[in-house]
Amino acid sequence: GAEITDIGIASTPTLAHSARRYDMGIMVTASHNPARYNGIKLFNPDGSGFSIKQSEEIERNMEGKVAPWDKIKEVRSHRMAISEHVNSILKAVPMPEKDIKVVVDCCNGSTGMITPYLLEEMGCNVVALNAQPDGRFPAHEPEPVEENLNQLKNAVKASNADIGIAHDCDGDRIVIVDKKGELIPNDKMLAVLAKYTNERGKIAVPVNTSLSLNSYLPNAEIFRTRVGDIFISEKLKEIEGDFGGEPSGTYVFPSFSYCPDGIYAAAKIVTMWGEFDIEKEIESIPRYHMIRSSILSTKEKIADGMEKVEEELNTFEYDKISRVDGIRVDMEDAWVLVRPSGTEPKIRVTVEAKKEEDAKNLHDDVIKLIKKGIK
Template structure:
């Protein structure tokens, strides 16, 4: 239930108003002011009310932002000088996608160490309830979204002739639409497209997702289309032909631009299991690759590497350390628009990205730690070249694989890649046989 920088689970069974109340109490032990926002659903509003109640009954102050996405909450914490931020995310009709995202005072996701302390307090049987004369207060800040847009657009040149189709869920005032429009893009916002159109895992061109967005782009003169989840963290991109851009290729495009803008020796952070095509593109641009252990910190927060200019996960989460303390889909959309405005069409820019055959699959497990130990031992018996530093990595001539714990779910993620489709698929099938008995569906 407790994942990196968030509390998540199924609404009504795992994530309840009681748990939200206890979380509010836990956040107030050493943090006096909590900045709180929530997604548009009624269940999110209810959970946010419970968090606020918990904070105030322990003497803390709550600043309510209303219906806002996670990056807006993170921006608000930093802007207001709050002690902690909470973004309550719940999607009506998708109870399993409920979470309470936690941000530090600088707007960055809480580290595992910080979150462990919160978990310890949540699990306590008692709380430091304030007396009636010491109860906390609640106030509203109505300018959170406007300030977030201002910050995204500050000191940026406008676009000359860029057309974008945007599907951003059900937020009444979407930051992505507002920011792109202010910067000079011609924006067509699609109505009636909830975030259930987004893929639930890594993004593949063969995925039957975002169909409305893809049709809208293909039948218009738009330069590209974007969609993001209700929390405005994960971004999906469609090129000018209406074709979905695979997640690794998108990271490669954004990483190359970030390295070129920053100069040589700039560093890009990617997770273990990302495609080697990203390594190749970054190296050709004169940059370096860092692969921090996601399980030890709130990735992407690459530690000990001052030159990191971009962090990208193939599942659509991107971070720009110099511009935002947390992943922000609106910021990625802006940087993508700049890429298109300054250069060739996206489909043309993708031709320079190597196309290694790539397969991936996630397997749900009961215990991540014990399963990783078992898989590591089995892999060493079956493959000659295997390392186990935070994950299981191996190579077999012209193909290579990674098995690692998922960042947010109790699951193991298996990826395999190679110089040929045959070698990559054969290795993928060998490795997945170590993890699960059932033959997985192959994602290319």
């Protein structure tokens, strides 16, 4: 019996932007997952994803009554959502101060219908790759990670572009390639965006975020949450925060929306590129050595293994232990996070240290503990 408005093919941030005029938004997408997957994302009017509590309530009501046939309302069509999203961004983000050439890899997703157009409206010279929506993702897998960026890297170098941008297929993620065709680490891009937004502000990041953020922004208040954009948004609302983000390339700008918005972030980054030397700024960020890996297992073994791993990690010489998401052990100039994946039967491991050798040794030790625990 609900009143439905169909906005057509659009990015997730566009859907979240439109939802502010409704009671909720529903997005059909598997985001960065391979073509064989599909899913549904639910949004509140402020752009934040549904909380676990809200999702559980829906699950409890799945077997409830449906509306009788004569109470089912018509589906309305609205095809201005993309232009409305673009106009809102143009009002919120200043134009770049110089001409910028940008290559955008839209990953055959819905961002092909908005990001190139937005950046052209901002005065950029835009080269668009894979801008035709195609759910088979013929160019490459839809996750914007190093192994899927070769086409973008080559295009940036071949066209002498200033910057390369890659989205996942629904546009809540963004990663950046510099003019040399090299990927800028997401942790460092997160740090620069945080500084540009408010270097003395309140920032929400997940527990797997680099310590370089703390070193780079000593005057900021940094809050660590569970991994996942809904937890970032929840924390930002709780603390009335200025900026949030994840090392996966999702960034939340509360002054605009509580939805991770890779489209808005693209505009913000292009403007930054016109104001100062971002590549030089990136070099000023304190260097840490990080290793991320995962171990595939079964849910049953993972549950038992996590208990055993936690017992072993408790024996480490540590400064602090956090159980916000899995277990994170902070030591002098190093830390390790071990947590079960929220979407796959894997245990994810993140290790970081000041020295590369220390990071490798710590990672090897923890991997041995996990393999022993899940036997």
